[in-house]
Amino acid sequence: MVRFWLQTGAVTAVVATILYYVLQVKVISLPILIGIILSNILESFCIRLEGRGYERGKAVMIVFASFMAIAAGFLVLIGEALAGQLGSFADRVPLAASRVDNLVRSLQNLASSGLPFQVTVDVRGEIANAFAGMQASVLPEIPSIAVSLVIGILTVPIVTFFLLRDGRALKKTVLEAVPNRYFEMVTMIMWKVSRSISAYIRGVALEASLVGTVDLILISLAGLVTGIEIENIILIAAVAAMTNIIPFAGPAIGTILGVGITLFGADPSAMLVVAICLVIGQLLDNVVFAPLVLGGAVSVHPITVIVLLVLGGKIMGVLGMLVIVPLFAVTTVILHELYLGVRRHAMYLQ
């Protein structure tokens, strides 16, 4: 048992250190990372087209063009609605603050009736201060955020396309440089790592998409059935999908954030409906989607998840919290396969 904890701690420390330094170079590393992830997801479609007789070059062009068309359509249709919902947030902060304030006052009154002392918290003031603080820290960063976004939007498609088109040639070029003595070992390790990572990335992406879609449908249906006006449905579903990437803590974070978003809506009673829908979506994920899609291929210990979330939040804020756990899982796979491969071949590496 002690050995298990020592090993888990050691691996977590090593991988977290590697990720810390890699993620420091956010402007370059993030678009490349997204490009790698996208190319992994799109690779399976290219393989299917090749299986139907298309040449590699044509298969890549078809898949990439289709993906860009779908992404553009998605941005136009959904992006506009999403931007509108995000834009209304700033206007509705006082409304949300007032609702939270009322809720806290109700809880205070309930607590005061049973406690010998009285606890008062100025929620409205705290939220207003927090929002002002956020504005003060975010506003000066907007130009650099905009630059990063533009670089990202330009870099990601380029990286994705060239990885799809030349990924195999790149692998072959790398292998040509490997000395004969290590050649077979490196070939097998690269193949196993690539296969594991691809399966994991595709599984996580599919699972997140399924959760987001199910949540979107459930919340929309719930709104129709109950007659309650639920706003920002797309944003709630998107947040639930993205946070689902984080094991253990992700679904809880997604539910809390989703319920929090309803505070900015027209009808506060939507909170309970949204919470129920998100919990049902999570149940479906745990029982149906995750076992089918992921099959428990890569698992991360809960304590490791917490450490990584803190580290990711420190490096890159909310985005860091989202990407660091999958990055950790992928890095662990790489190190695991490296260790097994070297151990298997070690006695022959003279």
Place this chain on the structure above:
Amino acid sequence: MSNPILWKNWFRHTDPEEGVYRLLRRVPIFADLAEAELRQIRDVMHHRTYNDSEPVFYEGEPGTGMYVIIKGNVRIVLHHGQPDEVEIVRLEPGDFFGEFSLLDESPRSATCIASGNTELGGFFRPDLMDIVDRQPKTGIKIVLRLADVVAERLRQTNADLRLTKEQLRSQAQKLEEAQAELDGFRSRGIVIERKPGSAG
């Protein structure tokens, strides 16, 4: 003196890869492939060069795939580096070896060492799996041919095993007869002693 230009073979195909393509044609697991498919295999293969006495792989090492000899020779030996080292076979350009490793990572059954400057074309399990994914028809042809090779080796092994069993049975029978004769002598009071200095 005749002009060397007149003797030059202007029709000789100078594509160095053409030689690899022709070599691949002779490999049984690629025998059913069409020309285009064979060229794809040639493009996927890894071209490696080895110095004299450089090991390609060691006995007992996890296997990754097969090799085709493009240029030079290789020696297949058992117990390499030990006093009882024995050379099983010496292979030449056009020969292939290690095809069983396309199926799994079972340990190599012998050591392979380059003899002279050698060029090998490597076709490994990741490459085969990649072809099975991208071009299932080509992949199936290769896998079926591989199954044929494995089946043939199995048949040969079974035949050898049968022969060995027959020989062992025959030896055992002779031993039993000799034992029965010895018992017969003993029962009649005849003592059989080993000659001094004889073996066993």
